[in-house]
Amino acid sequence: MEAIEVSENGHEPGGANSIQLIAFSIGEQVYGVEITTVREIRAWNGATPLPNTREYVRGVINLRGTIVPIFDLRARFGDGKTEATKNHVVVVLSVGDKWIGILVDAVSDILTIQRDDIHNVPEGDNMDAELLNGIITHDNRMVGLIDLDTVVGKENVES
């Protein structure tokens, strides 16, 4: 899986120790995904809604002939549906053998971080621990590392 692996001991050989993230924001909060999973970043241009499916899936878009589902990350985190405008951004990612898009407010930065700097998600809210792989600090701000498998995965469907 291309999702970020949090190494337990933090000591991996070579330059594998540093990774790059694409950082994006939902509201005030910054999140990140590993840059190698990102396939494309595009502006929100509507999607064809899918009936009878998870409420945080905004629909599907046509990505050069392939149908790609768009996950509304805000809704996924339980903060309600994003009022999407042309200023919102879809980050197309490859997760496993599938391509998906996540709808976020804005893409802010590319961060280079050390694996050693990744903190574990504190025990507590179950959902956080599931949705995040870890937390890092950048510019004194917290950046949550998204666990894409969980975001996309079926296990966590709530209705």
Added chain:
Amino acid sequence: MSELDEFKATYFDECSELLIELEEQFIAIEEGDQDTERLNAVFRAIHSIKGGAGAFGFQGLVGFAHSFETLLDYVRDGRVELTEDVITLCIRSVDLVADFVTAAQENRELGADYGADEKRQFDLLCNPDAAEGEEEADGEDFDIDFTPVAVNVGNDEGADAAEASESDQFEESPLEDDLNAALMDNIEDSDEEALAEEIANADVVFDVDGAIEQDMYAQEVDTEDSDVIEMPLSDCWVVVFRPLPALYERANDPLLLFREMSIIGETVVRADIRDIPPLQDFEPFQPYCSWTLFVQGDDVTEERIREVFEFVEGDCEIEITPPGGISEQQAAQLVGDISASAKVVVTPDEMTPVTEEPDVQADGEEVSFAALAGELGVTGLGEDNAADSAEPVVETVADEPIAKEPSADQSVSDSAQAPSEPEEDKMPELEVQSLSDMVEVEKASAPAASAPTAPMPVESDTPSEPVAGSIPAAVTPKAAPSKSPERAPVQSIRVDLDKVDRVVNMVGELVITQSMLTQQMDETLREKYQELVRGIEVLAQTTRGLQDSVMAIRAQPVKSVFSRMPRLVRELASKTGKKIKLEMVGEQTEIDKTVIEQLSDPLTHMIRNSADHGVESIEKRQAAGKPEQGTIRLSAEQAGGNILIIVEDDGAGINRERVLAIAKERGVVAPDQTPSDEQIDNLIFAPGFSTATEVSDISGRGVGMDVVLSNIKKIGGSVHVRSQPGRGTRMTLRLPLTLAVLDVMLVSVAGCPYVVPLSSIVETIQAGKAEFGRTPSGARLLSVRGEYVQVADLATRFAMHTTAEEDDRFVVLCEADGSSKIALVVDEIIGQQQVVIKSLEENYERIDGIAGGTILGDGQVALIVDVQGLKSGPNHRNAA
């Protein structure tokens, strides 16, 4: 290793094709069409299978195929009469061959005595007296037969390539190989004299072996030898043909031209290879060889000759002299001039150049460069023949340069001038009999020789043997009377279906992009950028053409499915004791490969049904005043964007009373209902329905017709039955031409586009005019002509907010599964169009009520409504 596996895979592919062909041919033969061409065809097919099996060492298959082949050969010769028993034996044997092939494919061994019975029968038929001896000889053959060939083929790069694509190169005639082996040995000997001697010996091998192998070889060899007839040159049109380099650059092949010529009249071709320079000066891309064709025939006119060369006009020099235009003397001179020339007889039937072969004694000289160059050419031709060219000598020499024998080189330079040397007069002509079974070789050589990759002048060179001064007339061997000119071989390549699919998908995208562009064109743009608009129009045309062509690549004649049916009918007839004749029409109708694959099962069921339930027993037919023999007619035709496949029988028709009674009994139809005749007929497609009073082992278990329906539905088709009591039943399958493109109705619900497959739509009604009723649960029912149909409002089913006025909406009445219907309520009907189906599951997951997605002209994704799924969907009772 993997390369070998690839060859094997190709071989098995070919086997399955050949087996199908065999079956077809035998069925035709069984029906009384015992044309020589058919017998040749089956012989060829078996021979090909055997040849490949030998190369891969499938001994069981080789042994069996060999005996079979021998029998077929005897049959062809008329030495064994083609009685019904023999045909039955043959048909059974095709099955056995199929078993052997399957076993080989799965790396299994069939028992040593598998097929032994049949084999014995073959041998008995072929040689009632000495079946045993024959068998022994067979055994011997196999050892010698194939081993040298493996080497041979392996040596030859061209042959390797050819091997992958050509079936026929697997064929080999033991004869040549023996000779080959002998000759290959010879060539190692650098002493020319010894070489000559060896080759002479080889000739002995030839004869002796031919005799041992199968008498017919020897026999034919003999006949041919004594059969050389001189062609009176004064009666011939003389065509001198000199290719220019351009001819080869355009991948033209003189052999094909010669063959064309030979269709016009009896043709003798001589290659003039005097211009071939010594090896050190040899330019591989120069055409050094020219030909003189002597054409004789009543229909030969200059115009017709010109026609043959029409395609190479300008790429060659042609001189045509009408008969009598040259005197006998001139002709003789002309021929004599071409001193070191090779002569080839081409007949439509036998494309292998036939060289005249004499005493082989002086052959040592023959390994001169001129000859060699010719031979190199032969490699071009021969690579494909490789294994099989029935021309031992040619074969051999072809091997020679490859074998890189020092002697070869030497003799090349030595004899580079050979053509001009006086000895050439003593040079023998080589004549190689064109055995009638060489026909398959020619087939192979024709397409391969034209391989555009090798515009080598040498390639053009026909197997050449220096010819002595006298006119060596070559005559079409009588053994191969060519009644009907061989069809020009279909040139084809094997392509992985995945690759084609990729192209199909990409073209689908292209079509969408193109229509997207077209839609962007508004009036202002049109006025402002006329050139651009024109360009886009051209693009549209080209795209459409491209789409059609790509679809055509996947299209296959339905024959591949139809061809299995005669056999099925024969079996059914013998099982049921009925007399049934199967008529097939429109086998050449083409349809998408994926559709064809899905067609086999339904069609089998339908034919079974017709044979078992449709056609009556002989007694009943007699009682009804019908001919004893029932007829099942299977036809295919194209009707617009659909293919209609019709299975029709002249049997008793559907017994409606019984059908209705059973339907009521099983609760398929409510007891008080009175369905129309048509509805009753279609009840046979209801799951678990069977009218047969007794379950026979053919049909009647009640699985079958519903399988037909579901299979056909799956590929977007429909089935329709019409029956006339006492007259017969007709079942019509309506299939889409292709699965890649779906005809749909575009509708919108709450502003979102949806598409409904056109094949499931029965009619559309304005909601305001539709009559709805309500059930206690609040669900609506639509009343259509006295029938109540479940209603699914897509807005509610898909939980969307529609602002459309109820009365302005539309009802799309769909047929979900067979006869059951569902009415979809949508906001708007936009129109009909073709779409390319896309999977939602590829990147997401299956969704209830949605069969997939598609991309519209404007790039938007539209969802395909799963009519069937909605019918059985979970939340039925959403009030509107």
